[in-house]
Amino acid sequence: MKTDVVVLAAGRGRRMRSQTPKVLLSLAGRPLLEHVLEKARAVSDGAPVVVVGARGEEIRARFARSEVRWAHQPRPLGTGDAVRCALPLLDPAARVLVLYGDVPLIEVATLERLLALVSPDTLALLTARCDRPRGYGRVVRDAQGRVVRIVEERDATPEERSLDEINTGVIAFPPGFLHRHLPQLGCDNAQGEYYLTDLVALALEAGLHVAAEAAADELEWRGVNDRLELHDLERLYQRRLARALLAQGVAVMDVERFDCRGELHCGPDCTIDVGAVFEGKVELGAGVTVGPGCVLRDVRVGDGAVLHAYTVIEGPAEIGPGVQVGPFARIRPGTRLERGSRVGNFVEVKNARLGPGSKANHLAYLGDVEVGAEANIGAGTITCNYDGRTKHATAIGDGAFIGSNTALVAPVRVGEGATVGAGSVITRDVPAGQLAVARARQRNVARRRRRDGEE
Numbered sequence: 001m002k003t004d005v006v007v008l009a010a011g012r013g014r015r016m017r018s019q020t021p022k023v024l025l026s027l028a029g030r031p032l033l034e035h036v037l038e039k040a041r042a043v044s045d046g047a048p049v050v051v052v053g054a055r056g057e058e059i060r061a062r063f064a065r066s067e068v069r070w071a072h073q074p075r076p077l078g079t080g081d082a083v084r085c086a087l088p089l090l091d092p093a094a095r096v097l098v099l100y101g102d103v104p105l106i107e108v109a110t111l112e113r114l115l116a117l118v119s120p121d122t123l124a125l126l127t128a129r130c131d132r133p134r135g136y137g138r139v140v141r142d143a144q145g146r147v148v149r150i151v152e153e154r155d156a157t158p159e160e161r162s163l164d165e166i167n168t169g170v171i172a173f174p175p176g177f178l179h180r181h182l183p184q185l186g187c188d189n190a191q192g193e194y195y196l197t198d199l200v201a202l203a204l205e206a207g208l209h210v211a212a213e214a215a216a217d218e219l220e221w222r223g224v225n226d227r228l229e230l231h232d233l234e235r236l237y238q239r240r241l242a243r244a245l246l247a248q249g250v251a252v253m254d255v256e257r258f259d260c261r262g263e264l265h266c267g268p269d270c271t272i273d274v275g276a277v278f279e280g281k282v283e284l285g286a287g288v289t290v291g292p293g294c295v296l297r298d299v300r301v302g303d304g305a306v307l308h309a310y311t312v313i314e315g316p317a318e319i320g321p322g323v324q325v326g327p328f329a330r331i332r333p334g335t336r337l338e339r340g341s342r343v344g345n346f347v348e349v350k351n352a353r354l355g356p357g358s359k360a361n362h363l364a365y366l367g368d369v370e371v372g373a374e375a376n377i378g379a380g381t382i383t384c385n386y387d388g389r390t391k392h393a394t395a396i397g398d399g400a401f402i403g404s405n406t407a408l409v410a411p412v413r414v415g416e417g418a419t420v421g422a423g424s425v426i427t428r429d430v431p432a433g434q435l436a437v438a439r440a441r442q443r444n445v446a447r448r449r450r451r452d453g454e455e
């Protein structure tokens with residue numbers, strides 16, 4: 001049986017109190033809708049249909065390059081009306097899975113289990129037992145335990161509200177069912193909306209069966225309706241990731257203070273201290289230490305490297321084995337720190353290669369530079385790579401020694417084994433092995449003492 005998937009994203013999401021449409025808000029660094037679409041694609045035969053409304057243009061623009069079929073709901077008249085807006089795009093011969101754009105962490109395996117329950121005369125509903133059912137529709141069952149209907153919280157009697165089985169919002173419909181029954185939905189309820197959930201009672205009236213499958217994991221079905229729920233879901237998700245890393249042998253110092261907003265791969269025996277944030281794709285080799293407060297984006301870190309506290313890496317960047325960075329260092333795109341090199345505190349590095357064993361331990365700016373092996377860059381060294389119009393390159397040879405507070409005015413080359421005296425402004429190439437001193441010569445001037453009373 002073919003499967004079509006509809007994702008509802010046309011609600012106003014007013015409770016978020018944001019200028020951004022709700023489904024574009026981030027969970028673990030990606031828009032809510034992106035999480036849902038990823039799952040939708042895994043079970044859908046064609047491109048998923050996404051229903052958007054008033055703020056649809058923004059959402060479509062954000063997903064312009066994704067394979068999506070868009071449907072428009074002119075006014076947010078309820079989840080049932082939203083699916084009705086998608087009907088023309090749905091194949092009457094396909095079963096239809098409805099997902100909500102604000103329920104981001106649903107699992108593919110669960111969706112597959114649910115879809116397996118659908119047959120031409122059976123609709124399948126994903127429910128969950130929970131001790132905090134507030135805000136969710138409740139699943140009403142009869143004395144025999146058969147599902148009778150779903151009642152929205154605002155329409156529920158006090159007894160119904162005390163039910164602890166909720167509607168997750170994920171429903172799979174038999175082929176043709178929506179085309180036949182959606183037009184029958186009314187809006188005689190507390191919110192004056194067309195509820196998709198009313199289709200459960202309608203299905204039973206039409207002689208169909210309703211199968212209910214329970215979702216085991218809270219993370220999967222929690223929806224995002226306000227900032228606190230988004231926050232709670234984020235924390236739940238991050239704690240889960242951190243625990244998985246612990247299980248894998250990574251020493252995460254505090255699972256409550258761990259944030260991965262992308263992809264993180266760790267070799268054995270890594271240590272991740274508190275407050276580290278991972279973005280994009282981060283790969284840590286074996287025995288890497290990530291100090292407290294580090295922010296790492298798009299970087300590969302070699303075995304045994306140590307990133308001391310508050311190191312910020314904005315890749316793409318490559319940190320070699322045994323390298324030490326920080327504390328308080330900023331590594332920018334295009335940086336390659338080779339084996340055993342060292343970048344210390346208050347050093348900024350951009351589009352640069354530091355050869356094996358080279359050091360820039362304190363207070364420097366290294367931009368557009370190639371540094372060979374075993375070179376020493378003194379405190380306060382600046383590569384003056386920008387003349388106001390274009391960027392220029394600097395080259396520093398193996399074993400060179402750049403004295404403190406040197407300005408290297410690019411384009412310029414310092415040869416192998418050369419030395420630059422502290423405080424120099426280097427505007428011409430320094431040949432290999434030579435000493436360059438480019439600073440005012442010191443004068444010591446004897447001063448005449450003033451006698452008392454002298455004018």
Ligand code: UD1
Nearest residue numbers: 008009010011076077078079082101102136137167169223
């Ligand atoms: C809905 C369900 C509720 C369920 C809960 C699970 C209904 C009537 N209620 O309630 O039973 O427990 O989800 O999270 O379905 N949307 C539209 N157009 C609209 C209204 C909503 O596209 O006119 C979209 C929203 O963008 C959102 C989703 O549908 O992604 C759910 O809407 P929301 O208003 O959040 O419904 P809930 O009150 O959470």
Ligand code: CA
Nearest residue numbers: 102223224225
């Ligand atoms: Ca919701």
